[in-house]
Amino acid sequence: MISDTRQGILLMTFSMLGFAAADALIKASSGAMTSGQIVLALGIGGTILFSIICIAKGQAPFSSNFFDRAVVVRSIGESFGSVGIITSIAYIPISTVSAIQQATPLVVTLGAVLFFNESVGWRRWLAIVIGFFCVMLIIRPGMDAFNPYALLALLGMFGLSVRDLATRPVKNSISTMQLSVYGYLVLIPAGIVVSLIMGTEILPPFTALGHAAIILCFSALGYVAITQSMRIAPLSDVAPFRYSRLLFALFFGIVFFGERPDWQTYLGSFGIIMSGLVLIWREKRS
Template structure:
């Protein structure tokens, strides 16, 4: 999981660099190729049984959410420092708690509601709306986190009927298909050299990182490996500094620390309730 976070931060950094010359949809479409290749490998190994699903519409919606959330995030990092965008994206677990309570009628105690509120306060500290600290595109990250959270809620529902590899395959196929539709309108042939190398690198690294996360969740308890996700903040900061000369300010670190602390608290509460 730790290595996957290192790789995902590298993918985000490559995506931010490429937004200087390529459309976000083209970048996300290329990134999706890594996952798509993995899905075709699974299909070759498991056969058509891989596509057996008890909830085809939910699988389609999940794939659409994955493609849209990734596009919103890449669009945002064109304007927002990488570490700041990653810090804001940490609001996702709190949105999952809200959506779980609303859509799945999951019980949420007073302490978890308090953690959600404190987590959102941490997010406001990072963004500081109205003060002109961050580009308004920072709110696209919140949109991406909300769609990601809805995707997680769907994953919980799908887990009752479908295998994990089936869900991964549908996410790859549906996401790639939807991103291909607008691709001809935004396509620019990448230059031979750095652009092409970065695009290929994104696809390969993202595919490997996705598989690492799946494997980590298979061999370890989710409540143990999930907090490691927050290590991506470290690598995003390193990449942002090395590649773009951007470092989070004092208040961003404070807000990120609040979000991480309340996120880990929420994960521990979930573990105790299981």
């Protein structure tokens, strides 16, 4: 168990680095591809990549398991989460997007209460309320600094929370590689829909396929790592290391994009992280 926990922590940290790097590459590629094209390219590339891996491992990449309730809900959350995050990255600082994403454990805890009948004491309720207040501090709706694209990051955060919640009841007979195929498969129609809504070209330009391939590599590594981490180690042990993504995002944003987060973003990020850590601490004591 100790070995599994350590491996889970390493996988979680590695996945956060992979996702932060993918976010930075998405922002850097936003001039060459639209968000819908990026989602579509990731969907096609990821589906092909993980299907090949499944076949190499003697697993069926597509089966009736795709229609299991937990897998369907997980896939829907994956599509909304990916679209929201990828689209918002093109228009707001990646450090802001990452800070909003740190509220995912708060939503997961709330979802566990609503859908899995888990009990939460007043301390955890207080942490959830404070965490959501800090999200509002970062987004600042109704104020001059408000950017409506931050709502897409919020949508992405809720979508990824649904994905994480739905991962729990997924049957053990469904492998991590199969889940990866399903997760990327739903991005194909999602990318097409986004392009149609935005009135842009559906297919990415040929010259941008190299960008998409590199984004896919980092995204796929992060995707496999986080899924495997949550399946081999207790969630309460690996969850704190999700916050390393914010550190990686701040590094990429400051060094490569010249971002300078204001004090509200720093304060909100700190509050969200502390709220999440309180939830984890209370979970381990209960």
